[in-house]
Amino acid sequence: MLRVTANSETCAVSSLCVYRLPGVFDQDEDGLVVVLDETPDGELHEEVRRAARGCPTKSIHVTEE
Numbered sequence: 001m002l003r004v005t006a007n008s009e010t011c012a013v014s015s016l017c018v019y020r021l022p023g024v025f026d027q028d029e030d031g032l033v034v035v036l037d038e039t040p041d042g043e044l045h046e047e048v049r050r051a052a053r054g055c056p057t058k059s060i061h062v063t064e065e
Contacts, residue, residue: 001065002045004052008032010059017051017060024048025060033059 004024006017013031017024024044026034040048052060 001039002042002048003063003065004035004038004040004048005061005063006033006035007059007061008034010057012057012059014056016054016056020051020054021047025051 006025008028011031011033013027015027015031017033018027021040021044024035024037024040026036028034049062052058052062
């Protein structure tokens with residue numbers, strides 16, 4: 001199982017993750033990252049990994065359980 005977490009304290013509000021995967025990521029009222037789906041379906045795993053790699057502050061973390 002793939003698990004997604006994000007650190008809103010280091011988020012730079014670039015919104016790249018939200019644009020890439022709006023069903024997995026969103027932003028709070030301050031524009032900081034919020035994870036909507038911590039365990040996305042298998043067909044989203046590669047896109048989630050890309051979003052994590054593309055995060056300019058490395059605030060998105062992906063773990064395999």
